[in-house]
Amino acid sequence: MQSETTPAPAGKTLPGNEAMLSVRNMKKVYKTDGGDIEAVRNLTFDLKAGELACLVGPSGSGKTTLLKCIAGLMAPTEGEVLLDGVKVSGPPKKMAVVFQEYGRSLFPWMRVRENVELPLKNQGVPKAERDRLVDDALEAVGLAHVPQSYPWQLSGGMQQRVAIARAVAYQPEVLLMDEPFAAVDAQTRADLEDLIRTVWRKLGVTVLFVTHDIDESVYLGERVIILSSSPTVIQEDLTIDLPDERDQLNTRSLPRFTELRHHVYEQIQLAKAGHRPTAAAQAGH
Amino acid sequence: MQPLTPIFDRHSDRPLADEKSSGPLPLPRSFPGGEKPRPGKMRRSKKQLPGLAGIIGFLLLWELIPRVGVVEPRFLPPASEVIAALITDFSLTAFWVAVGETMLAWAIGLMMAIVLAVVLGFITGSSMVLRKFTNSTVEFLRPIPSVALIPLAVLLFGVKIESTLMLVVYASFWQVFIQVLYGVADVDNVAMQTAKSYGLGTMARVRHVVFPTALPYLMTGIRLAASVALILAITAELVIGSPGLGREIALAQSGGAISGMYALVLATGLIGVVINLVMRFIERKTLSWHSSIRSEAIV
Numbered sequence: 001m002q003s004e005t006t007p008a009p010a011g012k013t014l015p016g017n018e019a020m021l022s023v024r025n026m027k028k029v030y031k032t033d034g035g036d037i038e039a040v041r042n043l044t045f046d047l048k049a050g051e052l053a054c055l056v057g058p059s060g061s062g063k064t065t066l067l068k069c070i071a072g073l074m075a076p077t078e079g080e081v082l083l084d085g086v087k088v089s090g091p092p093k094k095m096a097v098v099f100q101e102y103g104r105s106l107f108p109w110m111r112v113r114e115n116v117e118l119p120l121k122n123q124g125v126p127k128a129e130r131d132r133l134v135d136d137a138l139e140a141v142g143l144a145h146v147p148q149s150y151p152w153q154l155s156g157g158m159q160q161r162v163a164i165a166r167a168v169a170y171q172p173e174v175l176l177m178d179e180p181f182a183a184v185d186a187q188t189r190a191d192l193e194d195l196i197r198t199v200w201r202k203l204g205v206t207v208l209f210v211t212h213d214i215d216e217s218v219y220l221g222e223r224v225i226i227l228s229s230s231p232t233v234i235q236e237d238l239t240i241d242l243p244d245e246r247d248q249l250n251t252r253s254l255p256r257f258t259e260l261r262h263h264v265y266e267q268i269q270l271a272k273a274g275h276r277p278t279a280a281a282q283a284g285h
Numbered sequence: 286m287q288p289l290t291p292i293f294d295r296h297s298d299r300p301l302a303d304e305k306s307s308g309p310l311p312l313p314r315s316f317p318g319g320e321k322p323r324p325g326k327m328r329r330s331k332k333q334l335p336g337l338a339g340i341i342g343f344l345l346l347w348e349l350i351p352r353v354g355v356v357e358p359r360f361l362p363p364a365s366e367v368i369a370a371l372i373t374d375f376s377l378t379a380f381w382v383a384v385g386e387t388m389l390a391w392a393i394g395l396m397m398a399i400v401l402a403v404v405l406g407f408i409t410g411s412s413m414v415l416r417k418f419t420n421s422t423v424e425f426l427r428p429i430p431s432v433a434l435i436p437l438a439v440l441l442f443g444v445k446i447e448s449t450l451m452l453v454v455y456a457s458f459w460q461v462f463i464q465v466l467y468g469v470a471d472v473d474n475v476a477m478q479t480a481k482s483y484g485l486g487t488m489a490r491v492r493h494v495v496f497p498t499a500l501p502y503l504m505t506g507i508r509l510a511a512s513v514a515l516i517l518a519i520t521a522e523l524v525i526g527s528p529g530l531g532r533e534i535a536l537a538q539s540g541g542a543i544s545g546m547y548a549l550v551l552a553t554g555l556i557g558v559v560i561n562l563v564m565r566f567i568e569r570k571t572l573s574w575h576s577s578i579r580s581e582a583i584v
Contacts, residue, residue: 071482097482104475109497109574118493119483150574170483 011045011225011237017085019046020206021070021174025079028065039065041231042079049173052200052207054217056264057227057235058272063210066232067178070208071097083174092174093123096167100179102159106151106166113138113147116166137169140199157188161195168199174206182212190248193220197246214268218242218260219251226264228271235271238264362544370548380533384552387518387529390446391560394453395514399507402458406465407491407499416466427463431456431517435524446528449521456517457510464506468499501575508564515560519553530556 013019028040039062047053057063068074070081072091081088083095096119099105106115116137120130138144141161151159160180167175177196181189193216200207211217217224218240226235240260242251251257347364350356358366374380409415431452438448472495480490522531530553537546 068478073478073481091482091484093484095482097479099475099479101475104473105479107476107493107497108576109500119485122483122485122489122493152574152576166483 011043011234012223013044014046014048018048019082020049020051020084021047021208022082023066023070023079024082026066026069026076026081027078028062028069028074029077038231040069040076041233043227043232043234044079045225045234045237047174047206047208049206050204051223052197052209052221053223053225054221055208055210055225055227056212056214056217056268057232058229058268059212061227061229061271062232063212063227064178066227067097067176067208067210071095071176073097094173096170096172096175098160098163098167098175098177098180100182102156102163102180102183103152105163106159108150108152110150111147112143112149112151112154112162115151115162116169119166119170133169133171134165137165140168140202141165141195155188157184157192160184160192164192164195164199168203171203172205174208175200177207177209179211180209181216189216194246194248196220214264215252215261218257218264219246219248224260224264226267226271228276229274233277235275235277236267238267359543362547366544367547367551370544371551374545374548374552380552383528383530383533384556386446387515387522387531387553388556390449390453390521390527390529391511391514391518393446394450394518395457395507395511397450398454398457398510398514399461401454402461402465402506402510403503406462407469407495410466410469410499411491411495423459423462427459429455432520432524435521438521439525444526448525449518449527449529452517452521453514457514460510460513461503461506464502464509465499468502469495471502472498501572504564504568504572508561508568511560511564512557515553515557 011023013022023043023045026040026043027038030037030039043066055063055066065074069076070088072081072088072095075089083092086092107118110118113134116134117130120133125133134147135144138147141164143158143161143165146154146158151162154162160183163180181192184192196207196209197220199205209217209220211220221240224238224240226238227233228235238260242254242256242260344364347361351358351361351363409419434452434455435448438451442448442451476494476498477490480494485493518529519531519534521527522529522533523535524531526532526535530549534546534549534553537543537549
């Protein structure tokens with residue numbers, strides 16, 4: 001697969017069958033009337049089962065493009081995405097996506113419960129099982145008290161919780177999140193970050209969390225994948241060696257947190273300035 | 286007791302022009318059909334007072350004009366006479382038969398138009414190619430006033446309910462069709478991608494995403510079509526002479542029963558009001574979640 005002449009800058013990869021999600025030499029070119037736009041040049045990385053990885057990059061670095069290709073909502077121009085060893089060619093069953101625009105992602109004509117229930121109903125999950133999954137999911141996000149409300153009767157943070165509950169009830173093996181907290185206020189965002197950590201640990205799901213917020217990526221992830229500016233390659237694939245137990249006050253005041261944050265920030269600044277990783281820099285991987 | 290405003294509804298005071306005028310304007314997201322948001326229930330009873338006073342004033346004026354001789358009573362009988370004639374009508378079987386015939390043509394025609402428009406609208410609306418392909422044809426056919434088809438209807442069906450149906454279906458079809466096209470085009474990209482990512486197939490997406498999105502537009506289209514269908518039903522009966530209230534009006538006029546004629550005209554107006562009320566009621570019930578109807582409340 002790998003081209004001989006231009007070694008692809010790559011993220012961490014895993015041997016053969018250990019990866020839950022594999023992105024291989026992915027390239028995406030948008031064809032427009034004004035010519036081709038290369039949004040993503042070459043991306044390769046693996047996520048192992050149960051990992052929580054954050055994807056950060058300067059704005060316009062093709063984060064959403066990458067996520068849509070992984071979600072099977074868009075076909076990559078070159079390369080492929082493998083979910084549990086199977087090539088993704090449409091939205092896979094084992095995957096759930098939480099979008100940034102919760103107001104548009106939740107259906108206003110359905111009550112909270114119906115929104116969470118719909119994907120299960122569509123799959124033909126029996127009623128009793130469905131009820132249990134929906135109840136558990138709403139409980140998990142702390143919304144057990146509003147199943148009969150409409151999404152638009154809830155605050156922004158609560159709406160995004162509903163969207164998370166919908167994803168949780170769907171029992172995915174991989175959870176993709178596209179800047180899910182970009183549109184909520186800072187306090188709610190902190191709560192939701194902790195909610196994601198809790199849900200992730202409870203379910204053992206593999207999470208790919210796209211964000212533009214550097215602090216958020218370091219706080220949440222076990223690993224941060226930093227993207228270059230467009231056309232996108234991987235700038236750095238960084239392991240976050242913070243303790244597993246994280247909380248908003250203590251984790252964020254750890255010297256190591258500051259170091260990591262500092263490092264990611266620097267890399268993003270470099271990426272913005274147009275710096276691109278050389279093949280040699282990637283040789284270590 | 287009933288809100289009286291619909292009498293002055295913009296759809297009923299401009300009969301035939303209306304089927305052309307409510308065309309494809311770019312509709313604001315929150316008010317499909319360009320409708321203004323409705324006042325809350327609390328304010329409605331107070332709001333009825335000026336409307337009620339207006340009606341009473343109008344009836345008084347109508348009573349006075351022939352009585353003082355501004356207009357001869359044989360052209361315009363006083364309101365009291367017309368209302369008395371209408372009350373008499375209410376006790377006549379023939380009147381109710383005529384109402385039944387008009388309502389039958391209205392209901393069948395409207396149903397046919399809605400079914401046709403929904404099916405064709407969803408198919409056309411979901412395909413960019415089909416939309417481009419049909420656009421100019423639609424823009425050509427839509428402005429043809431239904432009444433221009435009267436000679437054709439008579440040639441094809443003679444003096445029967447089918448003639449009425451043809452005009453009703455033609456006129457109401459476009460109202461619904463255009464709205465459905467706009468509704469289908471309004472489907473939110475994120476909502477669609479959400480549905481796709483959760484594995485909803487084409488039919489499930491139409492049912493759970495496209496249809497609910499288009500529903501407010503569809504309801505507006507149906508309400509407009511319901512008014513237009515009544516106008517066309519009466520027109521067809523009046524001009525062609527197919528059975529119904531329209532023909533009764535023509536007969537009363539030629540028979541010199543002027544009060545009776547006015548009573549029938551009043552009856553058609555009342556039917557229009559009732560139709561509008563029923564349609565608004567249905568709209569409110571089906572679209573309780575929609576931003577033009579719901580009341581925002583944070584739990």
